[in-house]
Amino acid sequence: MDAAVVTADIPVRFAETDLMGVVHHSAYIVWFEVGRVAWMEAVGVPYAEISQMDRHLAVTGMNVSFRAAATFGDTVRIFTRLTQLRSRQISFSYEICNLATGALLVTGASDHICVDVDGRTARLPQSILERLQHGASILADDRAF
Amino acid sequence: MDAAVVTADIPVRFAETDLMGVVHHSAYIVWFEVGRVAWMEAVGVPYAEISQMDRHLAVTGMNVSFRAAATFGDTVRIFTRLTQLRSRQISFSYEICNLATGALLVTGASDHICVDVDGRTARLPQSILERLQHGASILADDRAF
């Protein structure tokens, strides 16, 4: 599954900066989410479809390493990679680079569990799980060439 | 109802600043919301109670005038005033000042309609409407002294 990487490009928003003159660290957390939403779209299981089935992928853990700052005027590229997929759990890793220079800015990882509308742990619907697995394997194959 | 003003104090968050070195204009919009939530709490009808009844007060219009900027290190005081209350509509006006200096920073107003979970216009539940009216009149009386 190693090759199953999906990219998304995001122009930095002025609102995402802070008085240090660079992007506030919380923005990268939101961009990780944009990255995994793009990943799910790319494998053919839009996240909106899961949330419409009253399931959510709640974040249970996250770690982030900040190496360099993005700034207003930059576009960043997010590489999102599936690292684990089980019936109740899914994990991703992320790299965020400056699109123009390729410089690595931020890396991170997030763990999620599937929950129902009441916030209780639940299995991913079987059809969703199968489509995620199938999509991920096709994506991995595509990227192998 | 003119005297029915509720205040809420908010220390500026670092994350609310932008690279101009001051608070980003979208933060005041969020603070208006903090102001009207405080107003509803003060009149004895917490907004969380309304949302738990599957009603929401959707924003239909808003205008804002920005006179001076808040900055990190400041605490702002929000004055929220009810300007209209009907069975399906509610309006507020706001003033945001620098707490330490009293300087007026931002003024604004917002109009809301009551909607159900499907986003359709709905009447405020009668009990809620009555408690809002009653709370507002007591609040106005209190402030008269």
Add this chain to the structure above:
Amino acid sequence: MDAAVVTADIPVRFAETDLMGVVHHSAYIVWFEVGRVAWMEAVGVPYAEISQMDRHLAVTGMNVSFRAAATFGDTVRIFTRLTQLRSRQISFSYEICNLATGALLVTGASDHICVDVDGRTARLPQSILERLQHGASILADDRAF
């Protein structure tokens, strides 16, 4: 200058929704900013260039009319139009539509003054002003066809 409209498409972020299940009203304010940044880029004067000259376009007023809600899974299209351009002032109007259906969701307008790093009103640098005027007129001509 009427035809000088620039569009920008934005996929709704999960983080931009709230517990009503739709996009929080403050997100449209941030999208307006994305719209005017795209407008400036399109006329050849990237906003980052202005901020690097220690000038900013501080928001002095804003009004917004909310007609319908965007939701997660939607992409919105923002139409940004220059409505005024003077040596110290610039104004824009905005329309935000659902890209897939064309439904009009939100309209608004914002007024800005040019300020220096200390927040004092300042003239736009002459070269910037001329390039904005030139870019706007070319844009208007292009759109006439």
Add this chain to the structure above:
Amino acid sequence: MDAAVVTADIPVRFAETDLMGVVHHSAYIVWFEVGRVAWMEAVGVPYAEISQMDRHLAVTGMNVSFRAAATFGDTVRIFTRLTQLRSRQISFSYEICNLATGALLVTGASDHICVDVDGRTARLPQSILERLQHGASILADDRAF
């Protein structure tokens, strides 16, 4: 230094929720920042004072464990603890609880380096470092009783 814990209480903002009906995970990251700003205030070195000296405490790493969700209507209490203080580095750990029930919601930690306005690593000004150390030790002593 173990007892040097500072608390800050934050009512959940409606804008901080998402369509899962609970607080979006990025909000806790902002609350951590509120926590460390409160910690610095409590030891007598307001963060605004550092930023006015053109120094910033850039985040270099962060990890977060999400156990339970805060929701609109809740007030959360953040416990912030200094875990490391060197001439160029400072680290904090955090616990966020539901104020009413005491339930532990989120834990985390963040590492920071001191940078100058150009983003280069810099020493904390000696006076700031000494006051931070002194404040932390007094705080620890106070909490011992």
